[in-house]
Amino acid sequence: MTKSKIIIIAGPTASGKTKTAISVAQLYDTEIISFDSRQVYEELNIGVAKPTEIELSQIKHHLIGTHSIHQSLNVNLFAELVESIVNSRNQNYVLVGGSTLYLQSILYKLY
Secondary structure, three states, X not given: OOOOOEEEEEOOOOOOHHHHHXXXXXXXXOEEEEOOOOOOEOOOOOXXXXXXXXXXXXXXXXXXXXXXXXXXXXXXXXXXXXXXXXXXXXXXXXXXXXXXXXXXXXXHHHO
């Protein structure tokens, strides 16, 4: 089985990562996986710069607003979620976010 290729777009909040990730994902006909430690929570909407409904409709996003703040979710569980997404289909992905610890946990888990 061929390993998926991962394109990583990282940076601080509101630096244009989402717009760039959407453009790259459209160019490569792929999906986006967020590695943001706050955007994953459904209830957090202030100060986290979640993609807008329009942006979410342009390309498939994973791990945006998928969990409640009342659910137990740590960096290892997050990495396992990403790994299951990547391993579910043989395709490339754009990883986008600003949580360096989450990115490192994903990369060490995948490779």
